[in-house]
Amino acid sequence: MLNDAQGVLIEAVGSPAALATFTARLRSEAPRAARVDEVRILEEGAAAESAPPFHIRQSTSGGSITTLISPDLAICDDCLRELFDPHDPRHGYPYINCTHCGPRYSIIESLPYDRPHTTMAPWPLCERCAEEYGDPANRRFHAQPVACARCGPGYHLLDAEGAPLEAQDAIVEAARRLSDGAIVAVKGIGGYHLTCDARNAASVAALRLRKMRKEKPFALMAADLDSARKALAVTPAEAEALQSPARPIVLLAKGPCDLPEALAPGNADLGLMLPYAPLHHLLFAAGAPDLLVMTSANRASEPIAYRDEEALRVLSGLADAFLVGERPIARRVDDSVAALLDGRLTLLRRARGFAPESVVDDPRFDAGPPILALGAGMKNAITLAVAGRAFVSQHLGDLDRVEARLAFEETVRDLCAMYGVDPGRAQVVADLHPDYGSSRFARALGGPVQQVQHHRAHVASVLAERRAWTTVVVGIAFDGAGLGDDGTVWGGEAFAGSLVGGLERVAHLRPAPLPGGDAAARRPEQAAVGFLSEQPADVLWHDLLTPGMVRRAGLLVETGVRTIQTTSVGRLFDTAAALLGFHRTMTFEGQAAMFLEALAHDDGTAATCEEGYPLPFAQGLWDHRPLLAELVADVRRGIEPRTCARRFHAGIANGVAHGAARLAEDRHAHVVVLSGGVWQNRWLHAATVAGLRSLGLEAWWNHKVPPGDGGVSLGQAALAAATRHEPEEMDHVPWHPL
Numbered sequence: 001m002l003n004d005a006q007g008v009l010i011e012a013v014g015s016p017a018a019l020a021t022f023t024a025r026l027r028s029e030a031p032r033a034a035r036v037d038e039v040r041i042l043e044e045g046a047a048a049e050s051a052p053p054f055h056i057r058q059s060t061s062g063g064s065i066t067t068l069i070s071p072d073l074a075i076c077d078d079c080l081r082e083l084f085d086p087h088d089p090r091h092g093y094p095y096i097n098c099t100h101c102g103p104r105y106s107i108i109e110s111l112p113y114d115r116p117h118t119t120m121a122p123w124p125l126c127e128r129c130a131e132e133y134g135d136p137a138n139r140r141f142h143a144q145p146v147a148c149a150r151c152g153p154g155y156h157l158l159d160a161e162g163a164p165l166e167a168q169d170a171i172v173e174a175a176r177r178l179s180d181g182a183i184v185a186v187k188g189i190g191g192y193h194l195t196c197d198a199r200n201a202a203s204v205a206a207l208r209l210r211k212m213r214k215e216k217p218f219a220l221m222a223a224d225l226d227s228a229r230k231a232l233a234v235t236p237a238e239a240e241a242l243q244s245p246a247r248p249i250v251l252l253a254k255g256p257c258d259l260p261e262a263l264a265p266g267n268a269d270l271g272l273m274l275p276y277a278p279l280h281h282l283l284f285a286a287g288a289p290d291l292l293v294m295t296s297a298n299r300a301s302e303p304i305a306y307r308d309e310e311a312l313r314v315l316s317g318l319a320d321a322f323l324v325g326e327r328p329i330a331r332r333v334d335d336s337v338a339a340l341l342d343g344r345l346t347l348l349r350r351a352r353g354f355a356p357e358s359v360v361d362d363p364r365f366d367a368g369p370p371i372l373a374l375g376a377g378m379k380n381a382i383t384l385a386v387a388g389r390a391f392v393s394q395h396l397g398d399l400d401r402v403e404a405r406l407a408f409e410e411t412v413r414d415l416c417a418m419y420g421v422d423p424g425r426a427q428v429v430a431d432l433h434p435d436y437g438s439s440r441f442a443r444a445l446g447g448p449v450q451q452v453q454h455h456r457a458h459v460a461s462v463l464a465e466r467r468a469w470t471t472v473v474v475g476i477a478f479d480g481a482g483l484g485d486d487g488t489v490w491g492g493e494a495f496a497g498s499l500v501g502g503l504e505r506v507a508h509l510r511p512a513p514l515p516g517g518d519a520a521a522r523r524p525e526q527a528a529v530g531f532l533s534e535q536p537a538d539v540l541w542h543d544l545l546t547p548g549m550v551r552r553a554g555l556l557v558e559t560g561v562r563t564i565q566t567t568s569v570g571r572l573f574d575t576a577a578a579l580l581g582f583h584r585t586m587t588f589e590g591q592a593a594m595f596l597e598a599l600a601h602d603d604g605t606a607a608t609c610e611e612g613y614p615l616p617f618a619q620g621l622w623d624h625r626p627l628l629a630e631l632v633a634d635v636r637r638g639i640e641p642r643t644c645a646r647r648f649h650a651g652i653a654n655g656v657a658h659g660a661a662r663l664a665e666d667r668h669a670h671v672v673v674l675s676g677g678v679w680q681n682r683w684l685h686a687a688t689v690a691g692l693r694s695l696g697l698e699a700w701w702n703h704k705v706p707p708g709d710g711g712v713s714l715g716q717a718a719l720a721a722a723t724r725h726e727p728e729e730m731d732h733v734p735w736h737p738l
């Protein structure tokens, strides 16, 4: 048997029946961490007189790399049992792992995946660990990160200044401090977390203040499913997602709960995860509060800190203590975030537990040079399509931040190196927007760059997940902003066509002026002045907004100064939020839309597209004027904000469903694709899907990559792969050097 860069090679000897059983069991009894994509029989020969002894040959490096790098997986049940078994040699050892669980992607420095190429290289195995590592019958056979308290790394506790703290047991002491209300920086699998007691309002407030994070929701970690259920309602599907080996953060409806409002102010959901590192289990067992805030350790929207020196520097003044593990982290991997949309899991942030797995295996990704798709500007993730697989990187963040840009460049190098791709020779794909950090990087590579329009990429990401290369669909891409073919800001677009045949823009939201351009994205009232300036004179809305803003933004609209045209549904949501009282500047992207969603479903009522405001569809335009006029009228009449928010959501859902049905009829399509960040709104999503189904249409949306900009690179890669098969038909996806 040989495990090399091209996969596993097994030489098996036995009767034909035994060999057939063996081949079948390779699939059926594969361990938890294994993914058997293909079993290929290379050679069949006559059985030898006697079977040769079982042995494993040394890995060989070289050859074209097609081995899949496993994501980091949560501790398995066997290791968990040993962790708490006083007679086990790894009792209480925070780095316990086996071949079924533990870190992978976050510790790999280079391939092939052997201990000397991981961050475990500095710790030689003790005799007992070496024996288990070398024993084919052992669960730790060739588990590269294997270690024990005798030979492996450990954890220690530092004070706020980074000086070592005297403690008999660093983990017990950290747990004690958490119970006392302290904020502790904890080194995990893909980076540091800032942790405190989630039920201690003073600690949560202190964390917000120190992190300069006013309102963006904090993620939580519950000791176990029971503790999670004590805090929030968890459906069976959500429980399954919480307990999956990837252990993502799952968005759970807040409902009426007694947790501090400051955890996620004005938000309908709370993001919660279960322990995944042995360390987390040890912390809870040592008496830490059973519900902890577990937020990525960083300042503002920088990527998660993962190097010890970096963490101590960046987090000084934020944490009261540091629980530092000695095993280095090779690369930052944030927690993944998922939500159940219509009962099915959709990733909203794809990182730990998923990256860098291939999300689509398809021969179309093997028909030319590797494709390097660099994604959008915000919430960036990249895709490398090589050897028939599309690998999507972990979430890298907003590329206008220096830290995120460094992470982006590091990841391009990293992913290309792992799969033996020279970025200069790959087919490079970027967004149409020339000023995104990813687009600049694409140009700097020096070769031709294929540009893909942002919203086409959103729709394509859904089709790519399903390998639907030729299915003709209607695609609805709703988000905040993306550069359109015509140079205006798009964000409420409908396309018709297929990946192979091209996606033609067939409808959109009626354009509105956006005073202040990009700056309006942070000020809902500013967008509102733009959209409402399209209202007839007898609709009185001016006194519902702040007078100064109405005057200043109104002047921009009138004179056309710093005013652009937009079809953004994100800004339409901002307008509604402003009319319903959201008058401040947003402190994170999508905040006003979340406010509106929270207003609509604060009591957990099911979403519906009935009794909505009118959003008529004619001649390829959705007209927002009647919708907003009715909203203004309701606000004037003193109708409850919750009812207004519901009618607004229902109106959009209903208008989209009916418009999409007309477009689908024109093209003889029966599938409607929903993508773009707006579809993270669970209320809107549910109502729209219900509306489409009632009209006899099938709805598709994202599952493996986010509907937001984290999914754009997969769509770019898919459109690039489709282009080279039918180049003559892809005239709406321009191919030219920038």
Ligand SMILES: [Zn+2]
Binding pocket: 075, 076, 077, 078, 079, 080, 097, 098, 099, 100, 101, 102
């Ligand atoms: Zn294990």
Ligand SMILES: [Zn+2]
Binding pocket: 125, 126, 127, 128, 129, 130, 147, 148, 149, 150, 151, 152
């Ligand atoms: Zn050992």
